[in-house]
Amino acid sequence: MQCSDILPDVIRIADEASERVLHIYESDFKVQYKDDDSPVTAADLASHDVIVNGLRAISHDIPILSEEGRDIPWEERKHWQRFWLVDPIDGTREFTQRNGEFTVNIALIEDGQPVMGVVTAPALKEAFWGVSGEGAHKRDRTGKVHRIQVAEPRVGKRVVASKNHLNDETRAFIETLGDHELVQAGSSLKFCRIAEGRADIYPRLGPTSEWDTGAGHAVLAASGGEVRTLEGAPLRYGKEDVLNPWFVGAANWYF
Numbered sequence: 578m579q580c581s582d583i584l585p586d587v588i589r590i591a592d593e594a595s596e597r598v599l600h601i602y603e604s605d606f607k608v609q610y611k612d613d614d615s616p617v618t619a620a621d622l623a624s625h626d627v628i629v630n631g632l633r634a635i636s637h638d639i640p641i642l643s644e645e646g647r648d649i650p651w652e653e654r655k656h657w658q659r660f661w662l663v664d665p666i667d668g669t670r671e672f673t674q675r676n677g678e679f680t681v682n683i684a685l686i687e688d689g690q691p692v693m694g695v696v697t698a699p700a701l702k703e704a705f706w707g708v709s710g711e712g713a714h715k716r717d718r719t720g721k722v723h724r725i726q727v728a729e730p731r732v733g734k735r736v737v738a739s740k741n742h743l744n745d746e747t748r749a750f751i752e753t754l755g756d757h758e759l760v761q762a763g764s765s766l767k768f769c770r771i772a773e774g775r776a777d778i779y780p781r782l783g784p785t786s787e788w789d790t791g792a793g794h795a796v797l798a799a800s801g802g803e804v805r806t807l808e809g810a811p812l813r814y815g816k817e818d819v820l821n822p823w824f825v826g827a828a829n830w831y832f
């Protein structure tokens with residue numbers, strides 16, 4: 578199976594999920610809290626259902642790990658050479674705050690690396706996708722699709738950080754960068770802002786799970802960027818612990 582062959586189907590599935598999500602976003606939805614105190618809405622669950630059914634229909638043999646799916650034990654996951662990694666809504670807080678900065682995320686992981694990713698921002702009417710070795714694209718709010726690339730090296734780096742999780746460790750890291758401009762964005766849009774050349778560095782010295790980063794990471798990698806741990810190793814997927822280590826996402830020239 579070639580990624581480029583199934584990419585149009587994956588974009589279609591993400592668009593279908595986005596439509597469902599937007600419908601709920603525009604309604605008077607309720608917010609519930611999971612065991613870890615993170616918010617979940619009917620939109621997270623509806624998006625999960627659309628994506629899982631869609632992916633099963635196009636690739637019944639590839640397993641799916643979704644934030645809203647069941648916990649799959651490591652004994653089963655450790656055999657996965659390839660899997661779908663899904664965050665039905667990243668930025669549920671942005672969703673509940675109604676600031677539009679939430680995304681639908683689908684990534685394909687092979688041998689621990691994201692080889693394809695689709696990120697849609699339903700309320701912003703933007704979509705991004707990337708395939709390893711084949712570049713990245715953005716569909717803007719007018720529906721126009723164009724190729725995207727990270728920006729050229731520059732003084733005064735544009736640092737993109739969480740709207741809701743900008744902690745002391747991340748602030749201290751940003752101070753080490755010298756002259757900079759802070760761009761705030763929610764969810765996996767941070768990776769996409771670097772991928773389209775509107776920001777340069779995304780330091781995340783705080784917790785995320787694999788599903789939060791897989792699709793955005795794929796878009797960034799396909800546009801000329803990378804995501805590395807603070808030790809300089811590539812951020813990997815299919816780990817026993819689904820929590821990611823702290824990382825920095827940036828255009829290649831930063832590393």
Ligand SMILES: Nc1ncnc2c1ncn2[C@@H]1O[C@H](COP(=O)(O)O)[C@@H](OP(=O)(O)O)[C@H]1O
Nearest residue numbers: 666667668669670739741742763764784785786
């Ligand atoms: N303590 C924690 N443990 C795990 N993930 C966390 C976390 N705090 C925040 N996150 C992750 O950060 C994401 C939001 O990122 P940001 O602040 O950059 O928008 C959340 O995504 P969800 O909305 O999918 O739950 C959540 O998964």
Ligand SMILES: [Mg+2]
Nearest residue numbers: 664667668789
């Ligand atoms: Mg998330």
